[in-house]
Each structure stands twice: as structure tokens, then as C-alpha cells.
Amino acid sequence: MPTSPPDGPGTPGFPPQQPRNGPGSAALVIGSIGSFVAFIPLLSWIACILGILAIAFGLIGYQSARKGLATNKTSALGGAALGGIALALAVIMVFAAASFAGNMADRAEKATERRDAAPYTVPPVPEEASEPLDNELVDDAPVRFGETQNYAGGVRLTVAQPDEFAPDERISGVHAGDRAIRIRMTIVNNSDEPLDLTALPHLEDANGKDVDPLFGTRAGNRPFDGVLAPGARATAQYPYVLPPRTAKELRVEVAASLGYEDGTWTGPVG
Incomplete structure (x- = not known):
């Protein structure tokens, strides 16, 4: 019974498949940036977006590593974790900024109410002592x-x-x-x-x-x-x-x- 000859040095074979480490690496980079940006109050909304992206890319990279398509499982999990931290910090910062703004608005409103409630009094103008005119009595008492x-x-x-x-x-x-x-x-x-x-x-x-x-x-x-x-x-x-x-x-x-x-x-x- 004839058999296939074994692959020899001269027989061309299939090239090995490259690992798909892109999503995991992207998750790690984006999560790191999001965690840093989350501490900047005016950029917290950007940290929210970066955190969501890091979690998404991290999960994709983790699934690829489980299927043997990627070799950076740790990077994918770390990126997803950093994305979650960035998202949580961003949410906390947004609520903190909103609370601070609300407190400042309440203080300004109360200050306005106190100012409006307080009666406005015109400061008295000191009267200048004036000499009586020639046709006026020095003392007009009876x-x-x-x-x-x-x-x-x-x-x-x-x-x-x-x-x-x-x-x-x-x-x-x-x-x-x-x-x-x-x-x-x-x-x-x-x-x-x-x-x-x-x-x-x-x-x-x-x-x-x-x-x-x-x-x-x-x-x-x-x-x-x-x-x-x-x-x-x-x-x-x-x-x-x-x-x-x-x-x-x-x-x-x-x-x-x-x-x-x-x-x-x-x-x-x-």
C-alpha cells in the first residue's frame, strides 16, 4: 500500500500562524492612559470612553488567548483591569465635580438670598455745619x-x-x-x-x-x-x-x- 513520503527539507510546508496580540496590547495602553486621565477633572469624560475601550479590547484579547490565537493573556487582563479602574475613577470624579458645583451654586444662592433679605440702608451723609443767614435767628427757640x-x-x-x-x-x-x-x-x-x-x-x-x-x-x-x-x-x-x-x-x-x-x-x- 503506497504511503505519502515524509516532508523533507526540500518540501514546502505551511508557515506558522502569528499570534493576535493587538487587542491585549491596545487594552493595556488605553487602560493606562485612561487611569491617568481620570484624575484630571475636566477630562474625566474622556477617561470614561478610554476605560470602556480598554475593557472591550481586554476581553477580546483574553478570548483570543484562550483560543490560542494570542500569547499576551496577562496584558489583556491587565488592560481590562486598568480600563475598569479608569472607568470607576472617571465616574467618581464626575460625581465629585457635580457635587462640588452644586454646593457652590447653593452657597451663591444663599448668599444672594441673605443679601436681598437684608434691608439696604443708605449711609448717612454728615451734615456740614452752616452759619445762619443774616435774616435768620441765631436761636429760633421761643x-x-x-x-x-x-x-x-x-x-x-x-x-x-x-x-x-x-x-x-x-x-x-x-x-x-x-x-x-x-x-x-x-x-x-x-x-x-x-x-x-x-x-x-x-x-x-x-x-x-x-x-x-x-x-x-x-x-x-x-x-x-x-x-x-x-x-x-x-x-x-x-x-x-x-x-x-x-x-x-x-x-x-x-x-x-x-x-x-x-x-x-x-x-x-x-
């Missing part, structure tokens, strides 16, 4: 009859205590049972400018009821008139009628001249 009110420009105004007199019933505005008083005023012009004598007192009682003036020379009305020169003095007298129910305490408001601040005098009839 004074008693007989005292003097001083203006910043040098004008001085004094209202004497009212004195009572017996009114002539022939005077217009006087009725039976009424009393009459005189308000005497003195103005001293210590300023450098002439002063128009336009002062006219307003009189009311302690209940806020106006007291009517009397007019005419028969009632003793001698008002201010003309212009008061610097350094000069002027006096005037104004009569008023007091009905029976007028309060005993009186209040006089008057200014030294037109445009000047009103001074206030209070007190009883003398």
Missing part, C-alpha cells in the same frame, strides 16, 4: 416777653410784656366787657445795611385763638414806618382787643422785616 431775639446779621428785636389799658368804646371793634392791650416792640439795626420797617406782629392766646388788632391813632396804634439806618433804633406800639374769654397766656410771632425769620414771644399780660 423766648419770654421782654427778652431779645438776635439775627445773624446784627438786627435785634425785642417784644415787651403786653400792658393793659382801658379802651375807648368809640373805637371800632371794641365791645362792652372787652379788654385792650398794647404790644411794644423795639428794633435795633446793628447790621451794615438799611432795614425796611415792615414788622407786623401776629397775636394769639394759649388756646391758639387769634387776637384781633385795633386800628387808628385813638387806639394808640403807632406802627413801624420807613427805613431804619445802620446803628439806629426804632420803637412801635400795636393795640389789640381781648374778648372776655381770651386765655391769659399770649403768644406773639413777628419778624424784624420782610423776608426775615419770625421770632416767638410768650407770656401773660402785665
Whole structure:
């Protein structure tokens, strides 16, 4: 029975098959890169992709090694393991970054809420001390009859205590049972400018009821008139009628001249 001759040196044979170590080697390289990139917060998403690829290539390389098609079984398993580590680290870093961003957003929101809830107050502007004008009183507090009110420009105004007199019933505005008083005023012009004598007192009682003036020379009305020169003095007298129910305490408001601040005098009839 004929048999096949044995292969000799001159007989061509089949070349040996090369091992398929590519997937295992790729898994090891990609897994190593993914594990490194996973620690960089902004590149964690890339580590996720590299980790998945390393696991896939590692499994392919492991299967090839089991079938005898590859000789780098250890590299394939190591690459798959590194891919898993890279994937896990990437996931952890992503969640950590998300948590950090959430905490920062919460802090910013709470800070905004506290700022909005706090009432805004305008810091007070310090008032500059200013000197009164020439037509303003140095002290505008009410004074008693007989005292003097001083203006910043040098004008001085004094209202004497009212004195009572017996009114002539022939005077217009006087009725039976009424009393009459005189308000005497003195103005001293210590300023450098002439002063128009336009002062006219307003009189009311302690209940806020106006007291009517009397007019005419028969009632003793001698008002201010003309212009008061610097350094000069002027006096005037104004009569008023007091009905029976007028309060005993009186209040006089008057200014030294037109445009000047009103001074206030209070007190009883003398």
C-alpha cells in the first residue's frame, strides 16, 4: 500500500500562524492612559470612553488567548483591569465635580438670598455745619416777653410784656366787657445795611385763638414806618382787643422785616 513520503527539507510546508496580540496590547495602553486621565477633572469624560475601550479590547484579547490565537493573556487582563479602574475613577470624579458645583451654586444662592433679605440702608451723609443767614435767628427757640431775639446779621428785636389799658368804646371793634392791650416792640439795626420797617406782629392766646388788632391813632396804634439806618433804633406800639374769654397766656410771632425769620414771644399780660 503506497504511503505519502515524509516532508523533507526540500518540501514546502505551511508557515506558522502569528499570534493576535493587538487587542491585549491596545487594552493595556488605553487602560493606562485612561487611569491617568481620570484624575484630571475636566477630562474625566474622556477617561470614561478610554476605560470602556480598554475593557472591550481586554476581553477580546483574553478570548483570543484562550483560543490560542494570542500569547499576551496577562496584558489583556491587565488592560481590562486598568480600563475598569479608569472607568470607576472617571465616574467618581464626575460625581465629585457635580457635587462640588452644586454646593457652590447653593452657597451663591444663599448668599444672594441673605443679601436681598437684608434691608439696604443708605449711609448717612454728615451734615456740614452752616452759619445762619443774616435774616435768620441765631436761636429760633421761643423766648419770654421782654427778652431779645438776635439775627445773624446784627438786627435785634425785642417784644415787651403786653400792658393793659382801658379802651375807648368809640373805637371800632371794641365791645362792652372787652379788654385792650398794647404790644411794644423795639428794633435795633446793628447790621451794615438799611432795614425796611415792615414788622407786623401776629397775636394769639394759649388756646391758639387769634387776637384781633385795633386800628387808628385813638387806639394808640403807632406802627413801624420807613427805613431804619445802620446803628439806629426804632420803637412801635400795636393795640389789640381781648374778648372776655381770651386765655391769659399770649403768644406773639413777628419778624424784624420782610423776608426775615419770625421770632416767638410768650407770656401773660402785665
